[in-house]
Amino acid sequence: MLNRKFIPLTITCCLFFLLFGIGSVQFEGFGSTQVFFNLFSDNAFLIIAAVGMTFVILSGGIDLSVGAVIALTGVVCSVLISRYQLHPLIVFPIVLIGGTIFGAIMGAIIHYYKMQPFIVTLAGMFFARGLASVISEESIPIEHEFYNQVSAFGFEVLGGAWIGSSTIICLVVLVIAIITAHYTRFGGRVYAIGGDANSAALMGIPLAQTTIRIYAISAFLASLAGIVYSFYTFSGYSLAAVGVELDAIAAVVIGGTLLTGGYGYMFGTLMGVLIMGVVQTYISFDGTLSSWWTKIVIGLLLFCFIALQQLLIKTTPR
Amino acid sequence: MSLSSNQHLRRYLWPCAGLLVLFIINAIISPEFFHIEFKDGRFYGSLIDVLNRAAPVALLAIGMALVIATAGVDLSVGSIMAIAGAVSAYFITKGVDSLALIIGAGLVAGLIAGIINGFLVGYMSIQPIVATLILMVAGRGIAQLINEGQIVTFDHPGFAFLGTGSFLGLPFPVVLVIITFAIVQLLTRRTALGLYIEAVGANPSASRYIGLNEKAIKMSVYCVAAVCAALAGMIAAADIRGSDANNAGLWLELDAILAVVIGGASLMGGRFSILLAIIGALIIQTLTVTIILSGIPPKYNLLIKATAIILVLLLQSPLFQKQLSQLKFWKNKKEMNNA
Amino acid sequence: NVQALTVGFAQVGSESGWRTSFSESVKAEAEKRGITLKFSDAQQKQENQIKAVRSFIAQRVDAILIAPVVETGWQPVLMEAKRARIPVIILDRNVAVTDPSLYLTRIAPDFEVEGQRAATWLTEKTGGKCKILELQGTVGSSAALGRMKGFNATIAKFPETKIIRSQTAEFTRAKGKEVMETMLKAEGGGKNICAIWAHNDEMALGAIQAVKEAGLQPGKDILIVSVDAVDDALKAIVSGEINVSVELSPHLGGPAFDVINEYRAGKKDFEKWIHMGGAVFTIENAAAELTKRGAK
């Protein structure tokens, strides 16, 4: 017997495969492992950022700064690597630590000054993007042997699909996140704060420490997503990844996590990203939609999906 | 009594103080800032421009304040602006001359959008961010579809009056904000609606026991927000005498939310003040003017904006106020020691 | 060839009237030639464009057209295309790649040249004496950077031609109007301003409204210089409100398909940059161009 709390997640998974199936029937080449694994490699940075976002949303908060942090990370990486000739393996720890501190500061402001996450992270978004454009308005290419090696790394699976380093990184992140969320005390605290921060505090949960950690993790993962993004594009650009925060939020929510906090699963977030990716792939395979129809169809598909999800979850006998 | 009026005042104090500080900074940067003259039957001056330019965001903020009071959020208002602008432009270019018809069409378009949002949030219990994300994405597409991807320019002096006309010396958009404010304020504060909205936001479960129809209330706030957005969209279109479906209202939903929060509202729902939301919109617009006036290269815009927002919000935080006063205390002490 | 060609086209989005004309022109051209066009709109996001290109590769299209959002970031996906032996043609903005064999050719105008031509016209017209208000495009976009560079390099030779205020108006009409309104106020109503230099027509069209509302006559009291030459701008030139607009031709589809055909016919080395020159439109030639476009 399936545990009833997993029903929504199962329904979401089924709908994903339904969508994928429809595409495969309709278009030649859609139902290939290549297209399937492209969903991972194309969205690796989004999966990583959305995993961070899941922690934040589970705790009842929100982090609007992830897109900007991705851009800032890319810009800093490319400047340090291309202009200052530092080795990427020196640069990565720098940006990851920098990102983590940035997140921790946002978390501290949210907790100590009792400010709303939405606004603090919105300011954080302006700040990170602003800093990125001050560092460099132009996009900077990254040319480094290490990047070529990393991007060449990977292995082929059946059907000619390629599992590259980004896919591997994002899956590792996902597994660690699942363990953290569901098998550590920290994970329990995140859910607790999301359920009711006041009660959690009265139960002895260290609010300050947990909140700061949550935003630090989100920003750390956003930085990591920035690094993965830089592998994706071999460059850093202050206008990169605009609106990724909204994509990440949408993915988390489609994956069944409640925005008010306290309910949801890491794995659902992966499904959320994949579903949005399939919708996009579907549209580009179709290739006849004009710009505006693209938007309308994305909106409609999103709606159909969520409506179906709601309907199935509501009518499933408990 | 004393307590309540005191608390009431405190809510207004900090946003107003923030606005004043920005005004003063502007006046320092540009001495002309406070200069207002009366010319051709209307007032001119930077301050009037701030009011005028803040009008669309202020309209959005009025609706957004209500939505946020129910613990929701409406991401689609920017797109609704685009739709309303496109619809009215469409009617004008199709040769419709009646101003009532044109404006009516825009408002109806907005209302339909609001009903969709309200239905998704209220009756289908979809989370507000995603529910309105749908229309945020699709709405802009619909607007572009109406415009066939072009910027549709038109020439209709009557409609253009919405954006560039003036009434009693004030720019017409400002007049529209005042009228909308008055209507919404009347509806929410002279009837029980405002209280109902706050109750639903404060505790949805308890509201059910009191007999409040949560669904209908949510539906109505999303409709108000969408109609306000439609009005803002028509002002924006009238202002440039053209409907720019791709850019009209782009990212303005964030500004509107920001305005409401700067006005001291909580995104978790509950208490709202429309006047404070409008003050929030003024703060944002003044900040934009400050940046333009200062002549600092545009690449610093976002950094300045981020800093200013954090400062305005910090000023409202009790802990920060306490820390500030301690700082002053220390300074005084030092000076005393020195003396 | 019997089998109809399938071509993937990764477009930036539909952020301006010019961009839409560009998309439509490519689509019309493909239809005329019986080519199946897979059109993808990236909504101004590079990651979406890369995804689209990768799905074109998965579909095994015959050729890919990319109108990049930004210059950088194309190396990995172009290498994939090369591995799949699908020729790539870059339209409009440039791509920065170390290995030029990754794409066949680029068909595009030159943003710097556009800036230069705008500046040249202005300095000639004013005799090198001019106070300019600049409306920049989106911060960091290559069109804004290129046009700024070309323009500034040219006016640098004229010490009395100066940009006294510069601010971004994000390539939009509404922002153009709003920013100009404030700038004019800050410059004492704009009486000492000689020209407005806008990075595109949309901003210029917004700016002329602001100028009018400030009680000045655009095109006379203040010269308006801009880029793109979209229909609305030509109309404004005819009515004397814009002085000059440097054309940015949206008809990049035809030459691109020509290149594809030549490539399939066996030609392998192409010029790396096929320039699409544009005319400079002023009151003299705008009306004629308008009737020509209307005829098409």
Add this chain to the structure above:
Amino acid sequence: MSQVVLQLQNIHKKFPGVHALKGVNFTLRAGEIHALLGENGAGKSTLIKVMTGVYQRDDGDILLNNQAIFPNNTGDAQALGISTVYQEVNLLPNLTVAQNIYLGREPRRFGLINWTKVNQDAAQLLKGYDLDIDVTQPLSSYSIAVQQLIAIARGVDMSAKVLILDEPTASLDADEVQTLFRIMRDLKARGIGIVFVTHFLDQVYAVTDRITILRSAQLVGEFETATLSRAELIGHMLGKELAALGEHKPQAHATSGDALLSVQAISRQATLSPTDIAVSKGEVVGLAGLLGSGRTELCRLIFGVDKKHSGNVTFHGQPVNFSSPRDAIIAGMGLCPEDRKHDGILGQLSIRENIILARQVKQGWWKFISRKEQEEIANNFVKELSVATSDIEKPIEQLSGGNQQKVILARWLAANPSLLILDEPTRGIDIGAHAEIIRLIRKLCDQGLALIVASSELEELVAFSNKVVVLRDRQKVTELTGDEINPQRIMQAIAAH
């Protein structure tokens, strides 16, 4: 005499506009059960929150084993060995029962939480409270009373030196209370000091060793339970004699006999089997039963909160079919729910707004009750129910628990219903106010109001019911009237098999 574990000296705490503790002293010894008593709003909960670091004291010292401590939050207090069950059930509805019990101290294996052990231990622990429930279900699927037991189990399980229980028995049945007392005596024997807050004087005498009494934020004194008479105790708490409260004896009052509400075979799948109930004008019908017997369900079904699956309801002689509480309110009913925090208070709204809302809904949104009238209504009820507040504009969340309960009662009284359903109406209300409310209920009944009261307190049911309906296993088992209404008969009916 055993040694002092916790000592509070000269504690002061101010909130904006309220001086909630004025120089209070308190001493807790190891191995004693110490009652902390006082009227609603006297400052009991505030004192407890100061002890455990939820609030920071403005002045005074806290000594634990003669060492000054400065807890900054509950976590610090727990680390020091002080475990607390706060007044409102403060657990997490989204987590499972087991997660709630072990939150923050889950047993681990290889650094990862061992969920099997968590669930087993939790189930084992709850068995000690005669609670045989599925601990892997979310907490929210259990009634408030069960939640309270879970909170107690958690608190007790964590207590190392000091256990603080703030009104733990407010919604428990006699049986559960006995279980709790057994456990408290166990802990006492193990040398743990227990602070126990309650408004039930019987419980004070049943289990405590000493008593500290607060009145209006000040310490009245510390007493030995054995030597303090009930009358003296009440005198200390209220600052006046018990006689002033009026008698506390059952008193028959007339009913008109006109049927007001008649419910036939109302039921809902999985929550209530078909049940009948009839109420006449001026009548009080008591609902008795054990935890989970279906009292709350019955109330919710009548009021239209949940949809009934079968059955007929006649109200005022008319068949009615409420699809929402709103219909019921307009028809003239009111329901005061049992979960105050979740279903009752609108935390950020003022006392005034909380009071007038139900009446406003009844009138319709466009007939706005004028500000003046609102203030009048609110002030009247605040006075009549003696709500301890300086100002009706205060957010209700700043009131003490008992005072919040009074405001919610006022809300329903203000709506002038002809039938009022009260689910555990006197939860957390002090004895003075308790007598006040009972008197008020009687007065209203004399004016023709009908009442359905679900209560775990048999004394209370006996005190004012004309009829008692007993539920067991989500089913009506019997109906008692007239002389049958006495605690023994009710107990028999509840327990019989």
